[in-house]
Amino acid sequence: MAETDLLITVLGMALVTYLPRLLPAWLLRGRALPPFITAWLRYIPAAVLAALLLPSLLVEGGRLNLTWDNLYLWAALPAALAAWKWKSLFGTVLVGMALVALARLLGW
Amino acid sequence: MPQDKTLLPSLSKPLARLAPALPVVLGYLPIGFAFGVLAAAAGMGAFNSLLMSLLVFAGSAQLVAVELVAQGLTPWSIVATTFIINLRHLLMSASLSPYMQEWRPAQVAGFTFELTDETFGVHSLRFERGETRAKLALLINLVCHLAWVAGTLLGMLAGGLIRDVRPLGLDYALPAMFIALLVMQIRGRVYLVVALMAAGLSLLVWSAGFTQWNVIIAAVLAAAAGAGAERWQKQTS
Numbered sequence: 001m002a003e004t005d006l007l008i009t010v011l012g013m014a015l016v017t018y019l020p021r022l023l024p025a026w027l028l029r030g031r032a033l034p035p036f037i038t039a040w041l042r043y044i045p046a047a048v049l050a051a052l053l054l055p056s057l058l059v060e061g062g063r064l065n066l067t068w069d070n071l072y073l074w075a076a077l078p079a080a081l082a083a084w085k086w087k088s089l090f091g092t093v094l095v096g097m098a099l100v101a102l103a104r105l106l107g108w
Numbered sequence: 109m110p111q112d113k114t115l116l117p118s119l120s121k122p123l124a125r126l127a128p129a130l131p132v133v134l135g136y137l138p139i140g141f142a143f144g145v146l147a148a149a150a151g152m153g154a155f156n157s158l159l160m161s162l163l164v165f166a167g168s169a170q171l172v173a174v175e176l177v178a179q180g181l182t183p184w185s186i187v188a189t190t191f192i193i194n195l196r197h198l199l200m201s202a203s204l205s206p207y208m209q210e211w212r213p214a215q216v217a218g219f220t221f222e223l224t225d226e227t228f229g230v231h232s233l234r235f236e237r238g239e240t241r242a243k244l245a246l247l248i249n250l251v252c253h254l255a256w257v258a259g260t261l262l263g264m265l266a267g268g269l270i271r272d273v274r275p276l277g278l279d280y281a282l283p284a285m286f287i288a289l290l291v292m293q294i295r296g297r298v299y300l301v302v303a304l305m306a307a308g309l310s311l312l313v314w315s316a317g318f319t320q321w322n323v324i325i326a327a328v329l330a331a332a333a334g335a336g337a338e339r340w341q342k343q344t345s
Contacts, residue, residue, distance in 0.1 A: 026217070026220070056286065079284050
């Protein structure tokens with residue numbers, strides 16, 4: 001793609017990315033919302049994180065890996081336990097990475 | 109709520125306050141690196157690659173975009189695809205909005221510019237704990253953004269040398285971070301059910317072929333179910 005086309009692409013991407021990020025916070029931040037909506041918003045983080053997480057653990061190269069050698073999935077269990085016990089972002093990341101590195105070292 | 113618990117300023121304190129950014133930095137460096145390498149391979153010049161990481165700051169969308177550039181798609185297709193991929197940030201922005209009531213408009217504008225899956229996860233945790241000061245939030249975002257750009261730069265410089273991040277398990281930094289953030293969101297039974305529903309629905313929708321919509325659809329429905337259950341519980345108690 002030509003340089004100018006690329007530039008247009010990047011600028012276009014920036015715009016369509018920023019607007020959905022900006023507008024809700026911008027328009028809603030002073031508002032008192034109906035109780036159902038505030039409850040709904042409170043569950044959004046858990047819902048979004050879970051919705052992001054499961055496919056990311058199962059999808060490899062565009063396809064689902066539901067077999068026993070899905071390292072990401074196996075490593076998730078101790079990582080989740082570590083998160084539950086220590087409530088530490090960094091600790092969980094370390095545990096997860098270390099497990100994956102170790103497993104690969106051992107030939108996974 | 110004041111978060112300054114120590115009275116003695118020290119070198120470690122400012123760094124300690126940036127600690128929430130660390131897992132994101134660990135994740136963004138290798139993925140930014142991957143993006144930089146792929147962008148160079150797809151023929152994107154240094155300027156546009158860096159500009160994308162600077163102005164778009166969206167890992168999945170950028171990686172998809174590089175793929176589409178390599179395939180020769182038009183700018184319009186790529187922009188439209190990016191819009192769909194990043195639409196879920198609409199929900200994230202809405203869900204953080206209650207915590208920004210005291211913020212100045214410029215702070216809201218600056219903060220949301222750097223709202224990604226990862227910064228959302230970090231801040232939804234912090235904000236709920238009462239750590240809602242705008243300046244620190246902006247600083248944390250900036251550090252994450254810099255890590256993303258730095259990773260991109262390194263990847264571009266590395267060019268053809270696709271170094272393997274796998275032996276260090278670095279590719280697991282982001283999934284591990286999401287796991288931690290998710291676990292810390294589970295504050296009760298309803299949250300657990302919402303998470304399970306969202307995960308299941310997301311997978312279902314993805315498998316049905318709606319690979320750009322699965323997160324939004326799953327999150328909207330699962331959170332609604334949670335809110336509905338909670339409201340129903342309140343009304344019957």
